[in-house]
Amino acid sequence: MYRKCKKLYSFCLIILFIGVCSIKASAKQDTYKAETLDELQESISKLVAKSNTPGAGVVIVDGSKTILLRGFGKADVENNRNIDENTVFRLGSISKVFVSLAILKLQEEGCINLKDKIRDIIPEIKFENPWEDEHPILIEHLLEHTSGWAYWHFAELGSDDPTPLTLKEALDFYPKSRVSNFVPGTRIRESNVGIAVAAYIVEKVTNQRFEDYMQQAIFKPMGTKSFDFLYSKQYKENGVTLYDNGQRLKYFHVLYRPAASLNGSMRDMEKLINFFLHRGEVNSQQILSKASLERIERSESMPILSNTKMLSGNGLSNDASIYNGSIYHGFSGSLPGAYAQFGYLPNQNKGYAIMINGDNSDYLLSNIAYLIKHYQTKDLKKDLHKVKKVAISEAVDPSGYYTIINPKIDFFGFLDQIKAIKKIWVHNDTINVKNILKSNYVAKYTPISKKEYALEGSNTPSLMVNDDPLDGQIIISGGFLKRISPFWAYSLKTIFWAFYIVNLSTIFFAVLRVLIFAFGKKKNKTALLINIWPFITSCFVFIVIAIAIFQGTTRYDMFQLWGTLNIFSFLCFLCGIFYALSSLWSAYFVISNYRTDMSKIYYGYSFIAVVFNLIFTAYFICNGLIGIPTWI
Structure with a gap:
């Protein structure tokens, strides 16, 4: 019951706007501060238990030593299987880091260059960039997420084909995502499809399947044994079971595997951290040059913004963040029921990785990272120099x-x-x-x-x-x-709160009017309908809420609900249309019957409600929420 109430609360925050994804209030970081390694492990154990998360794997590297490589909790609750160093986790967007490594490897070999125009390399992959002549999309735009392309759409999220598609087949599935919404190199917006296109460039240049090239050029030289983008035999035997909202999830076959489908163990994440700390060297073999590792950690794709202090560390799917005066590099990833993050301090030779298999993992991930960063930086000399303020x-x-x-x-x-x-x-x-x-x-x-x-x-x-x-x-x-403008800012705020108030109050006024009609002496049907029509309009919102709550129990269910054509997604599509039509009709009905003999309070409420419903409808239409199916 608690989980249902929590989910109802989350959904109501968004779905009352015809949204379909739960918002969970950002949890405050707990003020845990571990001073010793034992205290750190104890605090992590408490956090895992407190968040009701099945399990987590944590790796901490300090210099040439791995001081912690430990599983906390269960890899599989039902089968009572513990997490160990060989347990394989789902790493989500950490996949993107390896696409960058592959591109840099090919650049070192003289096969391609980050400054190459993608239309020259892969003309068969169509995309739209209104500024292509003066601001063409380069490979580095894809890897730094400055191409202007979409993150991904519900149709792409809804794809879950257990038969491994080729990368070209995946890119042909939904080309609508490859449209630049801003001038390339002027903003940052994470794009899974952009990474998939970069991986396709790897295939085109090497004439190999991306996964095969990664095994040959990156994974094997790095000494990893579990890294893979596919639902491998190893994952079937040693992979974690993912959980969301208390439910056991099946394996999610991500459409753009190079962008979000990487699987890996704690032991292999340890090797990845050391790869970055040792500047591309593994067992005396230089897999990538120090210059390439430095390039992955800095931005170059934005002519102006790449030179700023604030954004200079947004590299090739490698982000910079500052904690306690120390500059961390790394990346995070998530899938339904899975969260992961790795970070490292290249100047201090320290790093960490966290992998989790549960639905409250965002909270858990941030707090474990907070604990580790405090532990790693408490005795460090700060990277940052004092900055002189300007007037x-x-x-x-x-x-x-x-x-x-x-x-x-x-x-x-x-x-x-x-x-x-x-x-x-x-x-x-x-x-x-x-x-x-x-x-x-x-x-x-x-x-x-x-x-x-x-x-x-x-x-x-x-x-x-x-x-x-x-x-x-x-x-x-x-x-x-x-x-x-200030007018538009407060108009948007008014729309937000009015939507809650109007939709919830329609229930109250409709019930009162029905009672008055049923038990009152005068049977005024027009007065009844004047108060009923705003409620009928709101019912289409309530239907969408009910569908989202009961059919979108997990994040994976949400992907399937809105990303595929099914009876529920089609019903929500119809509800959007009927909501708009009902708003128009109820406004006409209420306004045209303004002379009806009824209480001014009841009529005044309905008049305000139908006017706001027209405003809501106009806002939804302008934002593409009415009459547009989510699955195409």
Whole structure:
């Protein structure tokens, strides 16, 4: 019952907007701080138990030693199988790191170059880039996620073919994702299809299947035994069972295997960490040069942004983050029921990897990473030098209202642009930033350069002002955000809260009107319908909510629900259309019967409700949520 209530709460936050994906409130990091290795292990054990996660695998490397390689909990709950060093986990987007390694390997061999135009190498792969003549998509755009292509769509997520498709077949499945939504090299937006295309370039250049090339050129020289992108015999024998919402999941055959389907053990993740720490050298063999490893850790695909302090570490599917003054590199990944992350400090020769098989893993992953990073950096000399602040008058003033322009998934852009609305203003020589929807918390920034700002007390830039070729002045902070008018900012906020209030209140007023009609002396059918029609309109929303709750029990179920044509996805498609039609008809009916003899309170409510329903309908249509099937 607790899980159902929790899921109902999560779904209501989004699905009341005709959304279909649960939002889980970001859990605060627990303030665990382990000072010794024993304390660290004890804290991780407590976190695994507290989060009700089946199990986790953790690797910690310190210099030339692996000081921890341990499983916590179960690889398979039903069969009481423990996690050990050979247990194979699903690593999700960590797959992307290996595509970058393969491309760099081929560049070293003189076969290709990161600056090559992809249309020259693979003309058979069609894509749309309105700026191709002046801003062509290069290989490095694919690997740094600056091509402007989509993350992926529900149709791609819904694909789960146990027969391994060729990479070309996978790319032919849904070419709609290969459309640049911004000028390549001006923004960052993670793209699974972009990585798949980069992997196809590997196939084209080597004349080998991507998986075969990886085994030959990367995995075997690295000494790994479990890394694979397929549902291998080894995974069937030693792989973890994934769990989501308490349910045991089957193996998910990802459409774009090079982007998200890598499997691997703790022992092999240990080898990956050492590969990066030793600058591409394994057993006295230089698999990749130090220069290639340095390139994977820096950005070059964005002419302006790659030179900024804030984004210079966003490399080839290799992100930089700062903890306690130390600069970590690495990447994270997830699939339904699986989360993974690895990070390393190249200058201090330390690294870690975390792999988890449970549905509360995002919370668990972030807190275990917090524990490890604290343990690894508590005695380190800081990488960062003190940054001299600049006068507020010398910096670009970003004051105004902003909302996001690079949502991770297009379908949820309608919600993301509301959730991300920020108000920015200058006060007491400080830039103040507040999310106008979420809370009253105000973040304070001070300028450290003309366009970059750091949180008070920090030397690390976490907000930047930039000139975008499409949207003019934008800010980069937790995403790319464009300036909007105060009117539109508060209109979006009003739409958000009004949608909850209107839909829930239709139930109350409809029940009252039915009772009045049933037990009252006057049987005014028109008055009854005036209050019933807004409720009928809301019923189409409630149907979508019910379907999402009971058919989308797990994240994998959600992929199948919305990514394939089935009775429920088709019913939701029809509900969207009927919602729009019902909004129009109810508005006409209520307004045309304004002279009906009924309470002004009841009529006034229905009038407000139908007007708002028209506004909601217009907003949904403008964001592509009405009449567009999610499975194509």
